[in-house]
Amino acid sequence: MKKNVWNVIRLLGMPVILYGIFCLLAKGFGLHSLPVVISQSMIPTMMGLGLYQVMNADLMDLSMGARTMFAAIIGGLLAQNGGVAGLIAGCFLGGFLVSVVMAVLYRYLRIPAMVISLGIILIFEVAGAKMVGSSGYLRIAPEEYFIASYPLNVVIVAAAAAFAYFLNYRTRIGTYITAVGNDEKMCKNVGINPERVKFQAITLMGIFCSLAALLYICYSGSITAATEMASMSMVFRPIMCVILGRYMRKYLDCMPLLIFIGGLSITIIFNGFIAMGFSEAIQDIVLGVFLIAILGSDAVMGSFHSKKAAAKA
16 A cells, blocks of 8 residues: 555656756746646546547557547537537537447448548548638637636546546456457457457547547637648647556556646646747657657666576576
8 A cells, every 4th residue: 555655656756847847947837837737738638548448459549639629519519509518418429429430330340440540530620620611710608618627627537537447447348448458369268259349448438539529629718620630640649648657557557547647747848848949849859759768768677677687597
């Protein structure tokens, strides 16, 4: 128990240390920017919770950005006549139904998830742009986007993280998803249907996609339709959140918390370099180096300990 508490403190120390470093290096970065950083980390965290469902089943999906934007557009359009109820219903309708469509295509057409996700991006980016109109811009009223703006977005993500923890660690389907991701052949031998499990993983991803859409449109109260696969850029930060979470799982096996720590750390890095005046290209380079350094250090230390153990033997 004490070890777990100490590991939680160590893991939470990573974003705290990063925040302290940027507070010292950037004049415009300080405690006053903390609410902004936390609020901005909520969307990649929510998307990371969804992506983990399919990545844990050994699938890769690059379409979550397009699906999130499409669901947000549906919510924004329904909010014009239905208010808050229309906004929520539209986000869940758009996010969940597209996920079901993708799950059906994957299971019954036997097309790789990566290929399907690229098709989903092309189709639903265009569909969203057509629904918004020639302006490509959609705005909702303040009383509507208030329901998922800061600090309520933190509450929503916390509730989603609790649900994700229960789903992944306390349910049969969560156990099956992990088992299929670890050894699909063994699962077949013990009577588990891997294709049905992956179908369920993609479908469950729709819940988090819907919530991410709600957070996305409520962050600024507006949305601009993406075309030419521009929505794909939204997926990279959540994927990094999941990768960092998997790396840190050796210290504490609680992926929702680890995904949040990864999302907060990445957001701190981006905002810190913005405050320092660096361009977006430099930010991407530094973030890539940060990710490689963390994962690379793990490989180096693992090799060092293996050689040390072999030398003692």
